[in-house]
Amino acid sequence: MAGPTRRPLMAGNWKMNLNHLEANLLVQKLAASLTEKQLTDVEVVVLPPYTDLRTVQTAVEGDKLLIGYGAQDLSPHASGAYTGDISGPLLAKLGCTYVVVGHSERRIHHHESDAICNAKVKAALTHGLTPILCVGEGLDVREAGRHVSHCAVQLEGALSGLTAEQVVKIVVAYEPVWAIGTGKTATPEDAQEVCGSVRERLVELYDQDTAAQVRILYGGSVKASNVAATMAQPDVDGGLVGGASLDAEEFAQICRFPEHIAR
Numbered sequence: 063m064a065g066p067t068r069r070p071l072m073a074g075n076w077k078m079n080l081n082h083l084e085a086n087l088l089v090q091k092l093a094a095s096l097t098e099k100q101l102t103d104v105e106v107v108v109l110p111p112y113t114d115l116r117t118v119q120t121a122v123e124g125d126k127l128l129i130g131y132g133a134q135d136l137s138p139h140a141s142g143a144y145t146g147d148i149s150g151p152l153l154a155k156l157g158c159t160y161v162v163v164g165h166s167e168r169r170i171h172h173h174e175s176d177a178i179c180n181a182k183v184k185a186a187l188t189h190g191l192t193p194i195l196c197v198g199e200g201l202d203v204r205e206a207g208r209h210v211s212h213c214a215v216q217l218e219g220a221l222s223g224l225t226a227e228q229v230v231k232i233v234v235a236y237e238p239v240w241a242i243g244t245g246k247t248a249t250p251e252d253a254q255e256v257c258g259s260v261r262e263r264l265v266e267l268y269d270q271d272t273a274a275q276v277r278i279l280y281g282g283s284v285k286a287s288n289v290a291a292t293m294a295q296p297d298v299d300g301g302l303v304g305g306a307s308l309d310a311e312e313f314a315q316i317c318r319f320p321e322h323i324a325r
């Protein structure tokens with residue numbers, strides 16, 4: 063559970079799902095399922111495909127919904143001849159506040175390196191977007207017991223050259239690849255082990271105060287039935303939710319997790 067200065071963040075990564083009509087419906091249903099207090103206690107964000115962003119903006123701004131939104135990727139470049147890419151300024155103009163960087167699906171399918179993630183994190187910050195930087199290991203790395211060092215290398219690569227003032231603005235998401243879309247959730251202890259090690263690494267790279275401000279999410283088969291136990295861990299400040307965020311009621315239940323954690 064988040065410390066006093068870290069507001070929990072629950073972000074729904076829709077991946078390549080839901081057209082703009084479905085997006086509008088889901089955002090309206092989600093907002094209607096949560097009270098103002100719940101939306102204040104937990105920051106709720108949706109990360110739709112690019113093609114839905116204008117519709118989500120219209121819904122959020124038109125009805126003053128307390129829901130944030132962002133994109134699943136951005137170009138490291140601000141503009142120019144990059145066919146098919148979408149830049150930070152284009153996203154910021156649509157009211158996006160978050161952008162995912164380095165999701166394992168992009169690292170795998172688009173061969174994104176830590177250096178590319180670093181350029182994308184910098185581009186996001188330059189254009190006023192909060193990057194949600196994903197790190198996580200595959201099954202082979204986990205079975206070899208190298209998951210902590212693997213995530214540390216990804217973290218350091220993506221943060222290279224960033225100042226403490228910049229790092230406090232980013233969100234890190236630990237997503238073990240073997241737990242994504244498989245129904246295999248990491249145990250709360252597994253999530254804490256890596257999220258805690260990420261924070262320790264931030265202390266080493268920066269300082270205690272900086273590390274204490276960075277929100278660290280867990281992602282991988284998060285559901286209403288398992289969210290509370292994971293969020294109760296001291297270094298887990300929220301979730302990056304895939305499949306379960308496509309159902310408004312299930313995602314709303316996930317966002318209500320603080321009610322199931324004894325404080």
Ligand SMILES: O=C(CO)COP(=O)(O)O
Pocket residue numbers: 075165237241242243244245281282283284302303304305306
């Ligand atoms: O990749 C994820 C979120 O970015 C996790 O996806 P699932 O919740 O579907 O496992």
